[in-house]
Every structure is written in C-alpha cells, then in structure tokens.
Amino acid sequence: MNRNVLSRRVLVGVAVAALALTGCGSNNNSTESGGSGGDGYASLSGELKASGASFPDAYYQEVIEAFKGEAANVTVTYNATGSGTGKKQFGEGLVDFAGTDSLVKDTDGVAADSFLYVPTVAAPITVSYNVQGVDKLQLSPETLAKIFQTDIKTWDDAAIKADNPGVELPNTPIVVAHRSDGSGTTNNFTKYLTAAAGDAWKLGSGDTVAWPASTQGGEKNTGVAQIIKQTNGAVGYVDLSDAKATQLSFAAIKNKDGQFVEPSLEGTTAGLEGAAVEADLSYNPLNAAGASSYPITAPTFIIVKAKYDDAAKAELVKGFLKYLLNDGQNLAKEIDFAPLPASLKEKALAQVDKIQG
Amino acid sequence: MTVTAPPTTRAGAGGPDLTRAALSGRRRFSNHLATTAIWAAVLLAVIPLALVTYEVVIKGSGVMSLSFLTEDIPNSYRREGGGMAPAIVGTLLITGMAALMAIPLGVFGAIYLNEYGKQSPLARLIRLMADVMTGVPSIVMGVFIYISWVLLVGQQTGFAGALALACLMLPVVIRSSEEMLRLVPDELRQASMALGARKWKTTLTVVLPAAISGITSGSLLAVARAAGETAPIVIVTGIVFAPNSNLFDGFNTALPAQIFRNASQPFEAAQDRAWGAALTLIVIVLGFTIIARLIASRFAIKER
Numbered sequence A: 001m002n003r004n005v006l007s008r009r010v011l012v013g014v015a016v017a018a019l020a021l022t023g024c025g026s027n028n029n030s031t032e033s034g035g036s037g038g039d040g041y042a043s044l045s046g047e048l049k050a051s052g053a054s055f056p057d058a059y060y061q062e063v064i065e066a067f068k069g070e071a072a073n074v075t076v077t078y079n080a081t082g083s084g085t086g087k088k089q090f091g092e093g094l095v096d097f098a099g100t101d102s103l104v105k106d107t108d109g110v111a112a113d114s115f116l117y118v119p120t121v122a123a124p125i126t127v128s129y130n131v132q133g134v135d136k137l138q139l140s141p142e143t144l145a146k147i148f149q150t151d152i153k154t155w156d157d158a159a160i161k162a163d164n165p166g167v168e169l170p171n172t173p174i175v176v177a178h179r180s181d182g183s184g185t186t187n188n189f190t191k192y193l194t195a196a197a198g199d200a201w202k203l204g205s206g207d208t209v210a211w212p213a214s215t216q217g218g219e220k221n222t223g224v225a226q227i228i229k230q231t232n233g234a235v236g237y238v239d240l241s242d243a244k245a246t247q248l249s250f251a252a253i254k255n256k257d258g259q260f261v262e263p264s265l266e267g268t269t270a271g272l273e274g275a276a277v278e279a280d281l282s283y284n285p286l287n288a289a290g291a292s293s294y295p296i297t298a299p300t301f302i303i304v305k306a307k308y309d310d311a312a313k314a315e316l317v318k319g320f321l322k323y324l325l326n327d328g329q330n331l332a333k334e335i336d337f338a339p340l341p342a343s344l345k346e347k348a349l350a351q352v353d354k355i356q357g
Numbered sequence B: 001m002t003v004t005a006p007p008t009t010r011a012g013a014g015g016p017d018l019t020r021a022a023l024s025g026r027r028r029f030s031n032h033l034a035t036t037a038i039w040a041a042v043l044l045a046v047i048p049l050a051l052v053t054y055e056v057v058i059k060g061s062g063v064m065s066l067s068f069l070t071e072d073i074p075n076s077y078r079r080e081g082g083g084m085a086p087a088i089v090g091t092l093l094i095t096g097m098a099a100l101m102a103i104p105l106g107v108f109g110a111i112y113l114n115e116y117g118k119q120s121p122l123a124r125l126i127r128l129m130a131d132v133m134t135g136v137p138s139i140v141m142g143v144f145i146y147i148s149w150v151l152l153v154g155q156q157t158g159f160a161g162a163l164a165l166a167c168l169m170l171p172v173v174i175r176s177s178e179e180m181l182r183l184v185p186d187e188l189r190q191a192s193m194a195l196g197a198r199k200w201k202t203t204l205t206v207v208l209p210a211a212i213s214g215i216t217s218g219s220l221l222a223v224a225r226a227a228g229e230t231a232p233i234v235i236v237t238g239i240v241f242a243p244n245s246n247l248f249d250g251f252n253t254a255l256p257a258q259i260f261r262n263a264s265q266p267f268e269a270a271q272d273r274a275w276g277a278a279l280t281l282i283v284i285v286l287g288f289t290i291i292a293r294l295i296a297s298r299f300a301i302k303e304r
Helices: A002-023 A057-070 A083-091 A141-148 A158-163 A184-200 A220-230 A240-245 A265-274 A311-325 A329-335 A342-353 B025-061 B066-070 B085-117 B121-134 B138-153 B158-183 B186-194 B199-227 B231-236 B255-263 B268-299
Strands: A046-052 A074-080 A097-100 A115-130 A175-179 A216-218 A234-239 A252-254 A297-305
Touching: A046 A083, A046 A311, A057 A074, A057 A115, A057 A311, A057 A329, A074 A311, A083 A097, A115 A184, A115 A220, A115 A240, A115 A265, A115 A311, A115 A342, A141 A158, A141 A175, A141 A184, A141 A252, A175 A184, A175 A220, A184 A234, A184 A297, A216 A220, A220 A234, A220 A240, A234 A240, A265 A297, A265 A342, A297 A311, A311 A342, B025 B268, B066 B085, B066 B268, B085 B121, B085 B158, B085 B199, B085 B255, B085 B268, B121 B158, B138 B158, B138 B231, B158 B199, B158 B231, B186 B199, B199 B268, B231 B255, B255 B268
Parallel strands: A046 A074, A046 A097, A175 A216, A175 A234
Antiparallel strands: A097 A297, A115 A234, A115 A297
16 A cells, blocks of 8 residues: 555656656747837837748748847747648638738638738749750740640650750650649649640649649659659759759740740749739739740749738738848848849838738 | 487386477477577568668767757758757647646546446447547548637647647547456456455556556557657647747647658758657657656556
C-alpha cells in the first residue's frame, strides 16, 4: 500500500514536471493592438494573420523579415496554403488578408464588394528543358502547344526546327513534365497557351487540365524541376525562382510582337507595363504586348477587406502593404520576382489608401 | 544427413537424452535452417529502420545546436541559421494537450468496455465506432475540427490542433487499453472480490496496476502517432515563426508541419532545417517512450 501511494506521488510529480517543461518556452505574447496612424512604421503594433498563394510565399516572407526591422511591435504571419484555401479563409474571417494568384470567383465565399485587390509582384513562368547538346532553344506559342499536347514527339520535329534555324536538334523523344497538384502555375500557363496559341491548344485552361497519358506529373514546382533535371529530352513549366535554384536551362518564347524573349525579370516588368489594368486593379499580363515583354507572366495579388471593423487593424494592414509596395519592392529582384512597374505601383498605393477602418 | 542418426533413447541411461548431440541430423539441419531464416528476417526488418535513423542523424546533426533548439524560425527559406523553437514548443504543447484529453478519456472508456459494458449492445457499438475511427485518415479529422471548432471560434489555434490529435489518439487508446485489461486474469478480480473489495476498488487497485504497463505502451503508440501527424496541424493551427505558448490564442506550429514546409523547398538551408526538425522529433518521441517506460515499471505489480 505504501509503495502504491509513493508511486502515485511520483506519477503526479512527473506529470507536473512535464507540464512545467512544456510551458517554459513562454513569451510575452504581444497581441495588444494599439496602432496609430503615425508617421513611421515604428509606431505600429499588433498582429496580422494571412494565408494564401504559395507562389509568392518566398517574397512575402522576405518582406515580413525585413518589416520586423522597421516595426518591431508588429507580428505578420503568412501561411502558404494555396490561393484557394487563402481566399476561403479570408471569406470566413480567419485571416486579415489573403494572397492569391487567381481572381476571386463567386464560389470562393468572399462577398463581391467587401474586398480590394492589391497587386504585389509578378514572376515569369519558364519553359525549362533538358536536351543534351542543346543549350539555346526558341519556341513559338503554336509549337509550345503542340509539344505540351504531345502532338510533337521528338526534338528534331520540323516545327521546332522552323523556330530554331541553324540549331542542331537531336532525335531524342520529348518527355513532357507538368504539375500533378492543382496549381496557379498550371492555370496561368494553360491560360497563356489558350490566349497565344489559339486553336492549336486543345486542352483548355484551369488549375488542372487533362494532360495526355504519356506525360509525367510532378508535385509542386520543385517536383517538375526534378523530373526535368533527371530526364534527357524533358520539357516542363517551372517558375523562375525554382528553375534557377535547380539550374535548368529555359527556352526563349515568341511574344505578341514576334520577338523571341528569354525569361527575365526585366522582360516580366516590361510585360506588366504592356498589360491592360482593370478598374479594380486586376490585370492580366499573359501574352502582353511590347517588343521586350516575356509573354508567360504570372501576376499575384493580396486581397484585403475594403473596411475593417477595427481601426487599428486597418492601420496595420495599410502599414504593411505600404512597406511591401515601397521598400519591399527592392527585395523582389534578389529572389527572382519582378517588381511592379511605376505606373502600377502608384495605382496599388492609391488602392491601399482606400482601406477604411 | 543420412548416416549419423543414433537412436534418441539409450537403454539404462535413466530417461531420454536431451542434449543436442542426440538429435538426428535432419532435425539439427532444420533447426539451423529455421534459426538462420529468423536471423535473416530480423536483419531485413532492422535494415530500413537503421537506414532511416542513420540518415536522419547524419543529416540532422549538421544543423543541430543549442541555437537550433532555441531560436525562431527564419521567415526566409534561403537564409541559413535560425532554429525550430516555435515548432518544438508547439509540438510539446499540442501533443501534450492532446494526450491530456485523449488518454484519460480513452482509459476510462476501456475500463467501461471491459469491466462494465462487456458484450452489451452499447459496448459493442462503442467498440465498432472505435474501430471505424482508427481507420479515419488524419486529414479527415483535420477537416472535421476545422468545421466544428475553428469556424466556430473564428480562429486557428494550437488548441484546435490538440483537439484533432486527441480525436486521432482516442480510438487507439481505447482499443489498446481494452486489450490490456482483457489480459488481466479473472482470478485476480475474484481474489480481490473475495477479500471484500468493491468493484471500483478492485478495478483501481488490482486490475489497472496489473495492466498499466501495457496501457502505457498503447497510449504511447498513440502519442507517437499523434506527434508525427502533419495534415491536421497544417489545416487547423496555421503557422508561427516565434514561439506561441498560448494554445487558445493565435496561430501555432509543430515539427511535422515544419518538416513538410521546409523539405519541399529547393533551398539547401531549408532542407537542412527539415532534417534537423526530423531529428528533433525523433528524439522527442524517444524521450516520451523512456519516460513512459519508467512510469510503467515504477507503477506495475512486480511479479518476481
């Protein structure tokens, strides 16, 4: 009996110790928000929660890290859940703002006039390839469509030769790599083919499309990049940041003005300048006009509430977005994202000022 | 194999000779064969385990340091340094809270099933439901908690993660604890009753201590499973980059979610952090196991 009492005490002791251990990673959770519309960012304090697109995640995290240095009392958390989830959570009121690559649809659960689009950055989607002996490749939209539909089976096909005069092309079979998960990158790439290749592209557009059975699927941009890296004869679409990190070579794509342009940040910003911007600041830079624009460019937005219930929260959102659009734009190039052209940036800043609290 | 087969009994030796030399060659051969096969099977089973442990330790120890355990998670994937403190705090708190909810409930449930309910229709229904729940994918549990709790309180919190993990642990705890209680011989219960102890007293002082070792291992399997769950954490707790010790307010994170997040990045720094987080998670689960074994051996009835 004695032993039993003792062992029960030991049990309680261990439990208390365990609880104390788990509790000691404590912090003084600064959730008190008392932001004021003061001069600098330093006077802001509080917490912002956000979720959404994974494509600009690297850029947003970089900006958040830098913003910490400016506004020490603000905690901004961005959770890369994907555009769809981000919009849903924004509609449910779980997050203060959301990142999205696609525009808000009726089915997303966000009321039509309750939010504003703020364009943030853009990035080119590369057509990356791995063909031994070929280090320079040019493709027109029609050829691109035929390749990704597997109408063209080998690299020495007449259509590819026509785009690449004077280049020695091997007889290697083409392996098409695409995203196996639903993705904004697939959406933008297929939208581009629909817009630029016209009738030659038959698979339609969307977050997923019905790829031919002989193609290979990869998880996320990194998965597609791996397939291309490991397969001779492979071709696929990957965002510039991941393609560079995986050291792939990319094709130059024929733009609307008939020029072959390699994916670059300058070409992307040029494409943004050539894009038609709507009144709500949504814009479509795919297949944009301009001699130097790279045609396959993915835009991304942050959606914010037009009116926040809490005035301090509105100030925080404004403060963060202003930082992102001013100082934050300088960080974009370092990590292979294209900053907004000056005209669009002005419009975006004006949009931020419309936020009410 | 054919020649040396002496008779197994010798006249006048006072009983059968049981030494190995007395066995027939054929039997000795099959004995060797079976022993070799068993050893081979053990080795085969250990190879993947050893490889996984080796890989995680080698790759994880590269970034392992005190600062890795105590520093915040860097926002930028490509930046080197930083740590996993928020995820470690999150894992300990969320899994601890889940265990605190699921283990008592599960053990009480098992006591009801084995000591009181037995084969009654209600007990059979509970057993069936527990079995069905064991097979529910963790992501479904995450979505369930998202709808029934996160949307209700309007916030993604660490507690929501704990709820989801508790739901995952509960059926495992119930079923394993019940099996352990069933193994306790009825003679023990009868002896206790014969001495005049009531049923609750018998259960508390005789049956539970007799089964505690098994119940602890069962609960521990459940804790280990929960500590490694990724999907529900990703769905219901959000993410943090600085430790959040408040389960009821604000986002949180856990090691598996960080492994998932960092491992899928093309940047070496992020992948290193994922390996480090994996090593940390293994060590934490190992720590749980050792603590539970100590409790069990201290608490159990000593047989010898």
